[in-house]
Structure formats: C-alpha cells, structure tokens
Amino acid sequence: DAGITQSPRHKVTETGTPVTLRCHQTENHRYMYWYRQDPGHGLRLIHYSYGVKDTDKGEVSDGYSVSRSKTEDFLLTLESATSSQTSVYFCAISESGQGTTEAFFGQGTRLTVV
C-alpha cells in the first residue's frame, strides 16, 4: 500500500470552528489532492498541490484553504466549519499528475459538523 496517512480519521466539530485535516505521504510524490465524497456526488476536487507552496483550487474550493510547506504534508483547513462541509475527505497523491500515472488514495477522514 502507498504510504499515505490521513489524520484524524474521524472528527466531530461545531459549526463556526476552524478545522485542519492532515495528509502525510512517505512516497515523495510531487502531486497531492484533497477530495470530498458525498452520496450522489462522487468525489469532487477541493484543492490540489503540484509542489511545495504551489497549490490551486478545484471544483469546490469555497470555504477551504490548503497549505504545503513540505513535500510530505498537505493540510486542508476549513476556515469556519458549516454543516454543508460534513463529508468524507480523501487525500490522494500522484507522482506525475493524476492524468498520467496512478493516483493513490488515503483511507479518508469522516468529518461531522454539528
């Protein structure tokens, strides 16, 4: 299995609080991605990174920010959590970009905003 660790695996938080999810990889892959998975929507891209300090927005980036200060870590922050951000969040990594090589996924973080 690819070395991807997401933390925490489960979290319950209150509306209006900031939340940070962490993705850590040991593969030294250049590209990292954050997706959210919701019933009936599949996986939707939130943000992605193509190198240290290089990030870009995805399809559903509103209310989220990311940071990548080291190759191995990609952080997703919900600036002020809302109930609509209750979801399962997946991190993925890819060596040459998902378009050209296999993407490896983490186990997911289940976030509940109450």
Added chain:
Amino acid sequence: AQSVTQLGSHVSVSEGALVLLRCNYSSSVPPYLFWYVQYPNQGLQLLLKYTTGATLVKGINGFEAEFKKSETSFHLTKPSAHMSDAAEYFCAVSKGQAGTALIFGKGTTLSVSS
C-alpha cells in the same frame, strides 16, 4: 470541460452473472480513463486505466473495460461476479497532462446476491 456520467447508481447481479457498469465521458482532448473501486470504509483502489494504445484494458480481479471513442464510452465488465465484488465503483477521466486532476463520476454501487 471534462465530465463523466455513470448510468445507474445501483446495479444488482447474482453470483456468477455478468457484471456491466456503464460509463460515458465528455472530453475536449483525448482522454485518459480510469475505473476505481471503493470497499466500505476504505479509500479508492485503481482497477484499470486507459491512456493510449490497446482499447481493451484488463485490470485486477478479472475486470476489463473497452474504450470506444465513437460512443464516448468506457464500460466496465466482468464475466462472472463474485460476492467479494460488492463495492462502489467510480469512473474517472483526465486530460492526461501532468498535474491535471481526475474528474469522477457519481459512482455505481454493485450488489451481488448468492
């Protein structure tokens, strides 16, 4: 813009029967196409991918898919279903350029009955 449509959010088959999961895509450039599988409470695992070359692609666990450009389709098949095939399946498309993210369909849940 690229998009993926998976026909049928839920497919039920009997053990030993043919599995057919449908995927149609839209892409302004030659697409790279993928099928992923997700078992309960796990991340996504790559089943197979089409990039260039042979249009019939074989993957893990006896699955295969055929890229049909004229029909803009990439349907997933397996001749004989196993109970262990019960999972959610996602079709995805990308532009095939470094750094481009995968665009996922909404998923199809496969149920297998004995």
